[in-house]
Amino acid sequence: DGGITQSPKYLFRKEGQNVTLSCEQNLNHDAMYWYRQDPGQGLRLIYYSQIVNDFQKGDIAEGYSVSREKKESFPLTVTSAQKNPTAFYLCASSITGGRGEAFFGQGTRLTVV
Amino acid sequence: AQSVTQPDIHITVSEGASLELRCNYSYGATPYLFWYVQSPGQGLQLLLKYFSGDTLVQGIKGFEAEFKRSQSSFNLRKPSVHWSDAAEYFCAVAHGSGNTGKLIFGQGTTLQVKP
Numbered sequence: 433d434g435g436i437t438q439s440p441k442y443l444f445r446k447e448g449q450n451v452t453l454s455c456e457q458n459l460n461h462d463a464m465y466w467y468r469q470d471p472g473q474g475l476r477l478i479y480y481s482q483i484v485n486d487f488q489k490g491d492i493a494e495g496y497s498v499s500r501e502k503k504e505s506f507p508l509t510v511t512s513a514q515k516n517p518t519a520f521y522l523c524a525s526s527i528t529g530g531r532g533e534a535f536f537g538q539g540t541r542l543t544v545v
Numbered sequence: 546a547q548s549v550t551q552p553d554i555h556i557t558v559s560e561g562a563s564l565e566l567r568c569n570y571s572y573g574a575t576p577y578l579f580w581y582v583q584s585p586g587q588g589l590q591l592l593l594k595y596f597s598g599d600t601l602v603q604g605i606k607g608f609e610a611e612f613k614r615s616q617s618s619f620n621l622r623k624p625s626v627h628w629s630d631a632a633e634y635f636c637a638v639a640h641g642s643g644n645t646g647k648l649i650f651g652q653g654t655t656l657q658v659k660p
Contacts, residue, residue: 436584436588463646474635474650475589482646508592520587526646531577531596534648536588542610 434459438523438537444545445481445510445517453508453540455523461535462528464506467519468492469539478521482528510542518544547572551639551651558626559659565566566654571600576640578619580610582632589635595619606630627648631658 436457445451458464463482467475477490481500495514500506507526510517520541524534548571558564577596581589593604594652600612609620618645636651 438588445569465647467650474549475637476650477647478628481649504660520586523593524589528646531594532637532646532648533577533581533591533594534590534646536581538588539586541586 433443435454436523436525436535436537438457438521438540441538441540443540443542445512445542446458446545450509450511451542453510453521453523453542455506455537456504457506457523457525457535457537458504459525459535460503462503463528464500466490466496466498466508466524469522475522476543478508481509494512517542547576547638547649549636549649551634551636551654553657554652557657557659559598560628561625564623564626564630564656565619565638566634568619568621568651570619570636570638571616571617572638578610578612579605579637579639580608580619581635581637582606583635583653584632588637592621592634603634619651625657626658628657628658628660631656 436478439454465480466478479498481487522539523537526534558568567634580592581588633653633655635638635653637648
């Protein structure tokens with residue numbers, strides 16, 4: 433079945449560490465997105481990519497980095513520069529040139545310990 | 546700047562009662578509008594979408610939504626709520642020049658269903 437797989441489901445980070453969240457899709461979508469979800473704030477866009485080897489900052493990119501070396505994969509690194517990384521992270525994909533209909537993964541909950 | 550507002554943070558309805566979740570958007574052009582549902586600790590599932598044409602759109606699980614341009618609204622409705630509908634609901638609009646597919650989300654409405 434086609435879909436988006438995020439791993440791990442739960443992730444714990446110590447202060448000062450970088451961690452990488454995985455996102456893989458087999459929907460053959462060109463565009464991929466990372467959103468951050470905090471209680472009462474909806475979802476906010478971190479980074480997005482419309483094509484391999486290209487990506488753009490979203491509304492809250494500070495403290496995060498991404499890469500897009502393969503069409504299927506769009507990993508997100510939460511760096512030590514992100515001061516408040518505890519959140520639920522959602523990866524999504526869509527057709528480039530489509531109308532924004534995005535398909536979401538099951539999310540990764542990151543907690544700083 | 547584009548924005549989406551869901552005025553109701555939390556709504557409680559009795560099972561079998563009707564439901565309406567409100568969504569207002571701010572967008573210069575004709576928007577692409579969506580409603581997503583999220584169960585606790587899960588990803589988002591698309592309920593329905595509006596691109597153009599008929600302003601009343603049908604979605605999955607018996608949900609429908611009506612686009613009203615004059616009111617900048619896209620309210621979600623269901624005639625009879627089931628206990629399994631308890632979840633968080635997000636309204637979203639697609640924006641961006643060149644149609645990047647980026648979504649702007651409202652803050653979400655948590656639906657509780659009483660037996």
